[in-house]
Amino acid sequence: MLDQRLVRNQPDTVAALLRRRGMEVDLSGLQTIASRQRDLEEHRSGLQAEGNRTGRAVAALIRTGARPDSDAVTALREQGNAIKRQVAQLEQEEHQLDAALRQQLLAYPNLPAPECPEGASEADNVEIRRWGEPRRDEAFKQHWELAETLGLFETERSVRIARSRFITLVGDGARLERALISFMLDLHCGRGYREVLPPVLVNSASLTGSGQLPKFAEESFRCSDDDLWLSPTAEVPLTSLHRGELIASEALPLRYAAYSPCFRREAGSYGRDTRGLIRLHQFNKVELYWFCHPDSSGQAHQQITADAEAVLQALELPYRVIELCTADLGFSAARTYDLEVWLAGAGTYREISSCSNCNDFQARRSAIRVKEGKRNRLLHTLNGSGLAVGRTMAAILEHYQQPDGSVAIPTVLQPYMGCEQLRSCC
RNA sequence: GGAGAGGUGGCUGAGUGGUUGAAAGCGGCUCCCUGCUAAGGAGUUACAGGUGGCAACACCUGUCGAGGGUUCGAAUCCCUCCCUCUCCGCCA
Numbered sequence: 001m002l003d004q005r006l007v008r009n010q011p012d013t014v015a016a017l018l019r020r021r022g023m024e025v026d027l028s029g030l031q032t033i034a035s036r037q038r039d040l041e042e043h044r045s046g047l048q049a050e051g052n053r054t055g056r057a058v059a060a061l062i063r064t065g066a067r068p069d070s071d072a073v074t075a076l077r078e079q080g081n082a083i084k085r086q087v088a089q090l091e092q093e094e095h096q097l098d099a100a101l102r103q104q105l106l107a108y109p110n111l112p113a114p115e116c117p118e119g120a121s122e123a124d125n126v127e128i129r130r131w132g133e134p135r136r137d138e139a140f141k142q143h144w145e146l147a148e149t150l151g152l153f154e155t156e157r158s159v160r161i162a163r164s165r166f167i168t169l170v171g172d173g174a175r176l177e178r179a180l181i182s183f184m185l186d187l188h189c190g191r192g193y194r195e196v197l198p199p200v201l202v203n204s205a206s207l208t209g210s211g212q213l214p215k216f217a218e219e220s221f222r223c224s225d226d227d228l229w230l231s232p233t234a235e236v237p238l239t240s241l242h243r244g245e246l247i248a249s250e251a252l253p254l255r256y257a258a259y260s261p262c263f264r265r266e267a268g269s270y271g272r273d274t275r276g277l278i279r280l281h282q283f284n285k286v287e288l289y290w291f292c293h294p295d296s297s298g299q300a301h302q303q304i305t306a307d308a309e310a311v312l313q314a315l316e317l318p319y320r321v322i323e324l325c326t327a328d329l330g331f332s333a334a335r336t337y338d339l340e341v342w343l344a345g346a347g348t349y350r351e352i353s354s355c356s357n358c359n360d361f362q363a364r365r366s367a368i369r370v371k372e373g374k375r376n377r378l379l380h381t382l383n384g385s386g387l388a389v390g391r392t393m394a395a396i397l398e399h400y401q402q403p404d405g406s407v408a409i410p411t412v413l414q415p416y417m418g419c420e421q422l423r424s425c426c
Numbered sequence: 427g428g429a430g431a432g433g434u435g436g437c438u439g440a441g442u443g444g445u446u447g448a449a450a451g452c453g454g455c456u457c458c459c460u461g462c463u464a465a466g467g468a469g470u471u472a473c474a475g476g477u478g479g480c481a482a483c484a485c486c487u488g489u490c491g492a493g494g495g496u497u498c499g500a501a502u503c504c505c506u507c508c509c510u511c512u513c514c515g516c517c518a
Contacts, residue, residue: 041476045487052487055499059444073498080498246436246473367474376473 001105001365008034017111020118020326030104037097044090051083106214110361112326113335119325125338126325131309132318134342135399142345143397144276147173149405150422152397153277164274165266165281167390172422176396176409177284179416180389181259184286184311188386191307193257193288198237200261201228206240209366211332211358221263221281230263234287235383242291243366247379252370253292253300257386260285277390278350284389290382293370294360297380301357305337308353308386315410317395318342320349332358341391345398352391355384 007014011027018025058076066073117126147153152173158166169177189195204227207213212220212232221230231237238256247254262285273279288307292300305321312319324336333356340349360378363369370379400408407422414420 038476041487045476048488049486051498055497056445058498062444077498084498248436369473374471 001361002108002111003360003364004034004101004105007031007105008038014111018108020112020116021109021329022120022327023109025108030101033097033101033104037094037101040090040094040097044087044094047083047087047090051080051087054080054083103214106208106365109329109331110211110334110358112329113357113359116329116335117323117325119327122325122328124325125328126323128321128323128337130318130320131313132316132342134318135344136347137344140345140347140398141401142276143343143394145345146397146401146405146407147276149424150407151424152176152422155275162281165279167277167280167282172417173393175417176393176413176422177389179413180392181284181286183314183413183416184386184389185257185259187311187314188257188286188288188307191310193255193307196234196238196241196256196258198231198234198241198258198260200231200263201226202231202236202240203227204229206231206236206243209243210236210239210362211365212236215331218267219265221265231260232264233262233383234258234260234285235289238287238289238383239362239366239368239381242368244368246369246371246376247291249293249370249372252379253290253296256289258287258289260287277394280390283391286386286389288355288384288386290380291368292380292382293372294377294380297357297359297382300380300382301335301337301355304382304384305339305355308339308355308384311387311392312339312341312352314412315392315396317392317399317410319352330354330356332356332361334359334361339385339387341395343395343398344401350391350395352395353385353387355382357382 002014007027007030011031015025015027054076058073058080061070061073061076062068117124119125144155150173151171152169154168154170158168161168185195201223204213207220207229220232223229237260238258241256242254261282263282266279266281269279277283288304290297290300290304309319309321319339319341322338322340324330324333324338329336336354336356338351339353339355341352342348343350358381360380362381363378368379368381369376396410396413397407400410402408402421405424409417409420409422
């Protein structure tokens with residue numbers, strides 16, 4: 001959520017920053033509401049002060065022996081009633097303004113960081129670095145072809161169970177998925193992250209706190225009887241893990257690694273990535289999440305990205321790091337690095353992780369602050385996939401495929417798999 | 427799901443209509459004292475919004491689970507909701 005003080009005092013600055021994201025907005029209406037709300041609050045609290053004085057005057061009179069039904073007391077009571085009526089009227093208007101203000105503020109995305117490269121579309125994203133050597137061979141198969149030979153998942157039968165864009169992993173496929181999850185969690189926990197296994201159903205307040213609501217309701221599956229939603233990413237429960245809290249600065253940074261299944265409607269992606277593990281309504285992900293001091297989130301962003309890269313490096317999968325330009329930033333992010341893994345079969349780099357600094361955007365929505373001496377400040381939050389598990393499996397299958405149709409298991413995964421390669425079993 | 431109990435500051439826990447934003451204790455912080463340690467003494471210690479000030483800070487309003495209501499005045503009375511605990515039932 002944007003800082004309403006910033007909107008009130010410097011609407012032009014805010015509008016200019018939103019313009020960098022490609023949004024043409026007129027904030028004058030919002031500013032008017034914010035200013036009126038403040039004026040109203042000032043007026044109302046002054047009246048309430050007067051009412052409080054009236055109440056104290058009654059108490060003083062009664063204490064000094066005046067009868068409760070005496071003229072002096074009656075007069076004060078009427079005065080109190082008159083004030084109360086005025087306050088009630090002002091409060092009603094103020095509540096309406098509060099609600100309108102919050103509703104509008106919640107709909108605006110985060111402001112891009114100054115370092116975020118300007119751009120008009122994803123074509124303007126900037127490649128930062130590459131790691132590893134992509135394997136290129138026209139004969140390479142795509143991961144779903146390999147998976148079919150190896151018997152790793154069921155496609156048609158998954159439609160029977162749920163519907164399209166759901167997958168059922170079986171045999172070595174199921175085992176490989178589980179191995180990847182364990183491996184990623186072990187790696188991150190060894191590097192200082194605390195493991196979390198969060199609820200998969202989350203309430204509306206949690207989705208609002210991390211930025212999915214109110215704008216992106218159509219992207220999530222909803223259990224409408226209960227004000228619960230299937231979480232689209234562990235970022236949602238992790239943000240709300242500390243929602244409403246005031247945290248001692250010595251406790252920061254808090255770093256969490258959470259495995260969770262993720263559920264997304266993928267509205268508007270009909271026909272894209274219809275085969276394989278790339279785009280599903282349900283997928284597994286290990287998510288990294290930081291609550292950090294507002295002065296150190298820039299550094300933290302480099303670190304969380306490096307932590308996600310560590311997974312790809314350990315698996316020896318070639319990838320590149322892309323910095324998203326202002327036009328391609330997610331709603332809550334001020335700055336984002338995407339990791340794109342090389343898919344040898346598809347012959348292309350595909351997003352496998354997104355590491356974002358959300359600065360105080362989610363912290364303001366979720367009221368998460370740090371206590372620093374006498375002062376309280378909103379802290380900063382960062383999130384990064386470490387990694388999307390299904391896409392990691394796809395990359396492994398394509399990168400480690402052998403001419404004989406088998407797939408080698410990366411060395412670090414072998415203890416988790418109990419084998420060195422996947423072969424057609426049946 | 428049924429029956430009961432309860433939600434007060436960082437924590438424990440008083441408080442049933444009038445300077446109670448809240449006793450007391452613990453914890454934290456500052457200072458003093460004592461070779462060190464232990465112990466002791468004094469003070470201080472909630473959050474949000476707003477106004478003024480360069481600032482330290484001062485002042486106003488709100489907040490005792492949330493939202494309504496009664497009253498000149500509510501932590502305290504009434505209503506609704508949420509949550510926690512205990513017992514029973516059900517269940518992996």
